[in-house]
Amino acid sequence: MEKQGRIRSRGIEVNTMIILDASGFNKEPHDLIDDRLAFIEAVRSASIAPVNGIAPTKKMCAAIFQIMKDEGSLELIMASYQLLTELDKHFPRVYASIVEKSESPSPGSVLELVVVEEAWSPFIFGSDCEREDDNRNSGSLDFSGFEILIQDLAKVAVGRKIEEFETKYLRSMVLLQYIFSVLQGDFLPRNSVFKENMDWNLLTVSLLNILLGSRRISYKDLIKGCLSIICEMSHLHAELSDDMTLPKSSAAELFKSCDTDLAISFPEVRKCVFTALQKFLLMAMELDASRKKADTLGLTTRADGVRTPVVEIIQDELTYNGDAISPFFQVFNEPKWKMEIIVQYFQKYIAKPSVRTRRTSEPIDDATFDGVLKCFSNINSVKSITKKISIEVAQLLLAHGFQAYLSLSFQHSAEGNYKSKEDVKDNSMAEVCKNIISAFMNLRRIDEHVEILPFGKEALFTAATILSTKS
Amino acid sequence: MMDVDEPLDFESEDHRLRKAPAATKRRKKVIGLDDLVNDHLKENKKLELKSKRAKARKDYFSDEDDDIREAKLSECVEKCQQEMGQISGDEEICLWGLQVFGKQKTLPQLAFHELGSCGLLQSFRGNELNSLVELDIEKGEAFLERLLVNGWLLKLLDTCGHVEKSIATWTCNLMLYSEQEVLSASACDFWISILSPTSKIKIDWLPKYSEIKRALEIYGFRSDLPSKFSSDVEMVNTDSDCGGPPQNIRAWIKYVAACVQVRKYSIISTSEAEELIVVLIYLFLDRLLLGLSVILRECMHSVINFFTDKEWSTSCEEVAKSIACRVPKDMNCLRTVESISGVDERSKHLRRAVAFQILVACLDIKATDAEEILRFLISINVKEKSCDLFKIYIYLVLSENWLLHNPTLEDKPVIHKLWGVYLRHCSCQITSTDLRSYASKVRSKASYLLQGTSSK
Numbered sequence: 001m002e003k004q005g006r007i008r009s010r011g012i013e014v015n016t017m018i019i020l021d022a023s024g025f026n027k028e029p030h031d032l033i034d035d036r037l038a039f040i041e042a043v044r045s046a047s048i049a050p051v052n053g054i055a056p057t058k059k060m061c062a063a064i065f066q067i068m069k070d071e072g073s074l075e076l077i078m079a080s081y082q083l084l085t086e087l088d089k090h091f092p093r094v095y096a097s098i099v100e101k102s103e104s105p106s107p108g109s110v111l112e113l114v115v116v117e118e119a120w121s122p123f124i125f126g127s128d129c130e131r132e133d134d135n136r137n138s139g140s141l142d143f144s145g146f147e148i149l150i151q152d153l154a155k156v157a158v159g160r161k162i163e164e165f166e167t168k169y170l171r172s173m174v175l176l177q178y179i180f181s182v183l184q185g186d187f188l189p190r191n192s193v194f195k196e197n198m199d200w201n202l203l204t205v206s207l208l209n210i211l212l213g214s215r216r217i218s219y220k221d222l223i224k225g226c227l228s229i230i231c232e233m234s235h236l237h238a239e240l241s242d243d244m245t246l247p248k249s250s251a252a253e254l255f256k257s258c259d260t261d262l263a264i265s266f267p268e269v270r271k272c273v274f275t276a277l278q279k280f281l282l283m284a285m286e287l288d289a290s291r292k293k294a295d296t297l298g299l300t301t302r303a304d305g306v307r308t309p310v311v312e313i314i315q316d317e318l319t320y321n322g323d324a325i326s327p328f329f330q331v332f333n334e335p336k337w338k339m340e341i342i343v344q345y346f347q348k349y350i351a352k353p354s355v356r357t358r359r360t361s362e363p364i365d366d367a368t369f370d371g372v373l374k375c376f377s378n379i380n381s382v383k384s385i386t387k388k389i390s391i392e393v394a395q396l397l398l399a400h401g402f403q404a405y406l407s408l409s410f411q412h413s414a415e416g417n418y419k420s421k422e423d424v425k426d427n428s429m430a431e432v433c434k435n436i437i438s439a440f441m442n443l444r445r446i447d448e449h450v451e452i453l454p455f456g457k458e459a460l461f462t463a464a465t466i467l468s469t470k471s
Numbered sequence: 472m473m474d475v476d477e478p479l480d481f482e483s484e485d486h487r488l489r490k491a492p493a494a495t496k497r498r499k500k501v502i503g504l505d506d507l508v509n510d511h512l513k514e515n516k517k518l519e520l521k522s523k524r525a526k527a528r529k530d531y532f533s534d535e536d537d538d539i540r541e542a543k544l545s546e547c548v549e550k551c552q553q554e555m556g557q558i559s560g561d562e563e564i565c566l567w568g569l570q571v572f573g574k575q576k577t578l579p580q581l582a583f584h585e586l587g588s589c590g591l592l593q594s595f596r597g598n599e600l601n602s603l604v605e606l607d608i609e610k611g612e613a614f615l616e617r618l619l620v621n622g623w624l625l626k627l628l629d630t631c632g633h634v635e636k637s638i639a640t641w642t643c644n645l646m647l648y649s650e651q652e653v654l655s656a657s658a659c660d661f662w663i664s665i666l667s668p669t670s671k672i673k674i675d676w677l678p679k680y681s682e683i684k685r686a687l688e689i690y691g692f693r694s695d696l697p698s699k700f701s702s703d704v705e706m707v708n709t710d711s712d713c714g715g716p717p718q719n720i721r722a723w724i725k726y727v728a729a730c731v732q733v734r735k736y737s738i739i740s741t742s743e744a745e746e747l748i749v750v751l752i753y754l755f756l757d758r759l760l761l762g763l764s765v766i767l768r769e770c771m772h773s774v775i776n777f778f779t780d781k782e783w784s785t786s787c788e789e790v791a792k793s794i795a796c797r798v799p800k801d802m803n804c805l806r807t808v809e810s811i812s813g814v815d816e817r818s819k820h821l822r823r824a825v826a827f828q829i830l831v832a833c834l835d836i837k838a839t840d841a842e843e844i845l846r847f848l849i850s851i852n853v854k855e856k857s858c859d860l861f862k863i864y865i866y867l868v869l870s871e872n873w874l875l876h877n878p879t880l881e882d883k884p885v886i887h888k889l890w891g892v893y894l895r896h897c898s899c900q901i902t903s904t905d906l907r908s909y910a911s912k913v914r915s916k917a918s919y920l921l922q923g924t925s926s927k
Contacts, residue, residue, distance in 0.1 A: 260715045265762020406626045457604045
């Protein structure tokens, strides 16, 4: 049965790959594009269209990836990207499946990880050198390829004006999205099975762990690269249309010098890149969290190495570069981890060193947003905090923390299982609103002339309005 | 383990990333004509040298002789060029692409005077906190814009569970017409989230299908696109100021995707959803929107899944017919079929149906029976000089999409047999030396498909 399948897929490979073969013909550029489109369509119709389609072979996948990575035609880039994501959906490399177990001591269903060993991957991580050379032609990405991609995008974002925006950058952005979705497809099922059975090995061999733990790339630079892509691309965005006070400046005007098709796609692709970057950072954070769990259970070994948690790197970066706070939290709005970063940031300046121990699992009082707000209700501690962080930064962090708090509380209420505790929750929400207001009042009390940032004003308005509807 | 000591070689990596070695080889082939010219120039140089030598010997003889030789050579080169042009360049470049958006109408005024009186701002009046917030009701709109962009507005409405009409109309207008990308996108996110099935917010006013349609008209959408015109006239010229749709088209697509997902508000009816599918197909045909194909596909997916199973079986056929009579019968109709993703049951169904209806419309015959259509296709003599192979190519691709993996034809061996006959017909009767345009395309497509049928 399996053998038959292999023969069939081999047959499809030969037939489809021939479409790409341009040797012996004098082909015009548009013919080459046509051939590649025909190839993509052929793979689609062989693998996705039939009810029991077979996954394309490695060679075919590599060819599609190569098209996405190297082509200059928007049509081909989009078509190959879509086919690859579609194929990943149909033929996942890794997935969790529920296995019914009746014999085991505890009958019921168990989550198990299924890894398709022979599946193609756009990465060639952790392979020996020989194979790497072998793979050079297949166009897969290795560690440095990945690093370069991030650096390139960061550079593009810094140095370029929107007028210089070209298909090339759009392509890198699309490529990055795909890469992250592959990492995610590999990591998420592993992590969810890990949470069930605590098998740390599942995560050690995950692409994400191999990538982040590799000594071939600078892990910190990678994370910083992600941050700088976020910040710089947000600036582009700001240049385009963020200035609220100016009379309507048409985005189309600014785009006039570049092609309209790129101009229309750019905001969309950028948004997707932001989402992808956020997903990547979140995955890294989840990995850190799982790692911590494994650590406490004594499952990790020395081979696992040491790595600074992502949250710490981000928080350091935000400390040194205050300008990054606004754009970063604009993009990174997953409430749970946003709150984590903000609370850790404050903790650094609020917590007394004697209390602070690295590996306590018990919650300390100020390790929550409530704790932070409590500190801001005391004028003396506000004074001492503002000696270490500027009033602007404090405002921004408080307001973003408040936003994350609101999101979290709506998430809980949407899940809907807290019906009986509704009053308690409302009370605490009112409490938090009051505390936010008094925190800002205290900031003003320290310095009469302190300017409340627009974002702070919006937070205050929100807090006051919520209070008035609750009362 | 990996080799840690080995330095990172960015340069070579970089090089490898950008340039496939194969690409350069091919490029060489493409500029074959330039090579010819180069050779010609080299030849000229040689001649020059020769003539100089000759001149040194015999002053009176050389000039004329050289001229003749030169003329002969360039004549030869020209002839070569012409012949090559006939072989490779004769193939007309047929690309898909319609200019779906014409001139934009003026966007409606966005000033909202009643916004100042909206409850949200009014309730804040006289709040003691205003010494900090310094809210000026006159500039209420700018403040609300910031609340919207920064996500506060959604949080506020989540707590009060109610969207006033003034806020609803204002955000809807921003979404569809604001020239500031950030406002349009934020308003769109706002609507997607209040329309989400988990949201319990009460909404006083909803933009109905008429609003959606009106927006499209204002963007310059040409719903009256003629179904037959030469495609090269309509080829999108990116550097002309034809404008294309405004940025808001993205918000439009996303809003449509969101509002067809919630049936409880009945924002659109079944027939309107059918119309939307046709509109989306048109959007796929505009090259300017190529970069948006991901969200266009998502939108198409949502609209297709709007229908109940019962509605779908009839609506699908209706939509297919309506598309078939409107789409130009050139490369655009192939793009039409290919733009339907065909990843789930419904879109596979639609893809088959559209391919079939377009094929029927192209053939211009009365038959709608699969067997008759195939017999008709087989009866076309592809060997005949006057036979338009471009059309044959289109028929071939359309029938492929209609017949392959078609569950309704699974138990009809006759159809499969005829399909095989037709493919053999196309692949064998056109020789590899046939210089007609699309000859090689038809031949290779047919033989590729033939491989598929024989391996079964």
